Amino acid sequence: MRAMVVKEMRQLSRDRRTLAMMIVLPLLLIVVFGYAASFNVSTIPTAVFGPDAALAAAHLPPEFSVVALDRHGDRAAAVTALRNGTAAAAVVSGPTGTAVLLDGSSLFVAEAALRDLGGAGATRSHALRVHLEILFNPKLKTSDIMVPGLAGLILLFIGTVITSLGVVRERQAGTLEQLAVMPLRPSDVFLGKIAPYFAVGILDMTVVVLAGVLLFGVPFAGSVGVFALGALLFLFVALGIGVLISSVSQSQGQAIQLAMMLLLPQVMLSGLIFPLTSMAAGVRWIGYVLPLTYFVEIARAVMVRGAPIGALWQPFVYLGALGAVVSAAATLRFRRMLAPHQGGGRRPAPRPATAP
């Protein structure tokens, strides 16, 4: 038995991907649960409007951090600010009293705001009687913000895991090489290969969104077009990543390992579960690099808040740029996989598989 143990250990020491998983996974979990996994909100970005704005601002509890002040704004301006994601809370103060509007799509921020105001209100002077209103997700339902995020998760899963499996399967079977010799253009092969996964990704996501809206009452306040555009861009990124994974994987097992290593951090750190604002700054930057983060933002903004495309230009630009880079890299690497030495690739003939 000892001999088996020794042998297994030796083999494990040579299996780089499994080793990476054994190290990366615990590290990731430590980082996440140590620094990122938190529902505590320490700052609430607030926009203040109305003639008495300055006064109101001064009386807000310290958690509310004023990011915009507009003496001439009114309730409509406040609603727009929240919808566009400029702030998570808006205070409109005028002759009729002070209204605090909270963005229900930022679930934990809204809950924190409620707690802070509730506590503060009890000790405030009667001059600052506050009228609280929660917009966009008035009942503060978790499902309303999870379903948009889920849409992104599905696109990511299908794009990376499923697509990479499909491409690697062809590579494993040795048929990729034959395709290179047939009268097919590399683009025919590439697009023909990922088209089904593209279609399935869109279909799956649509089903989930419809189920959310029809069965669970998740709102779809914004433009379907904007949502679709965001989904498309994100799917390009995901598919590109899937093809890149397959280009560095020799077997389906390896492809899954790599895809999971890329999927897990995104699930944890993209703001899907734990809000970005709650993460320690040292870790939050990771979230800002991950593509899922941006799609979750787009999805939530469009579905729950009905945000217009103008307010979301940042995530769109990021996804667009990332999509272009990843797609270009994926196309290049795919072409290399297909025909490695037609003009200078560096990969020798695969060992001929002995037929059983």
Added chain:
Amino acid sequence: MIAALEQVTVRFGALVALDGVSLRAEAGTVTCVVGGDGAGKSTLLRVLCGAVGPDEGAVQRPDRGAIGFLSSGSGVYSDLSVEENLAFSAAVYGLSPAETRRRAARLLEMTGLDAAAHRLGSELSGGMRQKLGVVRAMLHGPRLLVLDEPTAGVDPVSRADLWRLIAEAAAAGTAVVLSTTYVDEAERASAVLLLEGGRALVSGTPEGIVAAVPGTVTSSDARVAEDETRSWRRGHAWLTWHPGEVPDGAPDLAAYDLVAPDLAIAVVVASLRDELVAGGSGGGPQR
């Protein structure tokens, strides 16, 4: 002449996969590339059909629509049925459905695959998969048919069927080039090329190669002592190659059993000569 390689060299990084190799493929003939694992057979075939470009030397080949290629490992989709596999290939090469049906029917019947037309690739035995692979490669009537180890590990009955297919292609005027480790297959070809470590050791017709074996070959019950590496086993006996005209150490030929070389002996002698020239030990890796 349908296709040719002229002094082709292919390098993958530091590895020289092919070193100054030339080959000609004529219409209606079968050319066999023989060699062990790592000799460069796959690379040679891939250069021939255009999957790999040469670093030095020139290649002539028909265009892609007139080439049929079977990569090592059967090139059959396991999750598609026999018919679906053929349909894919036919579509890519622009065959009409009617033409596809006609050609496929004949080839499938020849190989006994017609009964398995609806079976998935994964449900076929190794021999049947290889047969399907060859049918797929020749379905569109290519002028050049390139097959990478089509008979590797295949049972002899399927092997006979595969050779029928190969003969069928040659009869139609196709230049067939295939690689193999079996010398008895090379004996059936009209041209043979022996590769080792990326270099062509001998080439020509099987008869020509046999006639050109230098020195003499003798058979004995025990290994000949002077130079162990020039002796090898065949069955119970030991064969020894003597580079000179007369066996060393004995002026009297009658003391030895002379053996008339066959292709297998010619191939071994060529490898031994190569070893002698290289001064290296047998079986050493080239990488």
Added chain:
Amino acid sequence: MSSDLVRASAVTYRFGALTAVDDVDVAIGPGEVVGLLGANGAGKTTLVRLLLGLLAPTAGSVVLFGEAPSKQGQRRIGYVPQSLGLYDDLTPAENLAFIRAVFGTAPPLGGAPALRSLGELAEVPVGRLPLGLQRRLGFAAALEHRPELLLLDEPTSGVSPLASARLWEMIRSATEDGAGALVTTHDMEEAEQCDRLVVMASGRTVASGSVRDIIGERRAVVVTAPDWARARDALEAAGLSSSLVGRELRVPAATVEAVRHALAEVPARLSEAPVTLEERFVELVSGPAGR
């Protein structure tokens, strides 16, 4: 008889409705190399498993080293599967160390010869070594514990003729020391290296003996025609399958008269030659047993 290392007598193996091995007699004695030929599904693998004692026969008996197959008996067998039974990600030294630990054998004085001849390659994981070397290591590993019976599955597939001859040196050197070997193969060249052959089809033995015994007196008709393609078409039309050798056609399963009749319109010279082992094999296997 009693010196046989392993003997299967009237062995039958059935599972469900399928009879994988049907009334087969096989024996291997010390110092001999027996070749086992058969198409896929002919029952070769099942027969080997029965001889190893991994399966119990439905009928008949298997005697391994004079008694029923047992763990002790298996220890005296060296088995090299086609996949070589080596771990690709371990070096040759590590592979041998594992095997020694399992069998409880000590390394020979001065280190194993197989390892010594590797030089610096001894530190390379087996998966990255050339096939010829891998096969040699596979044998060396199986021979480590000095087995009396060798079971080799396609020992030289994929390897060059010279390397194949070198591998056969290893096999013969073991049998000359008294071991017996059973070699399963699809390679006719390799089959001719064996002392005698057993040919299986559909679970039964259809022939056994030396190559010469099996070929017997059977002959094939050799057709030399300037237009071989036309000759071939004519033969096909008459239902005679032929094989192309160079520019000649061989028709193994026919008489000269039948061929002459089929080639009435085609100018050709006919002669006869003994069938090859492969042609005889195809005839034996396709005839009564069918494909």
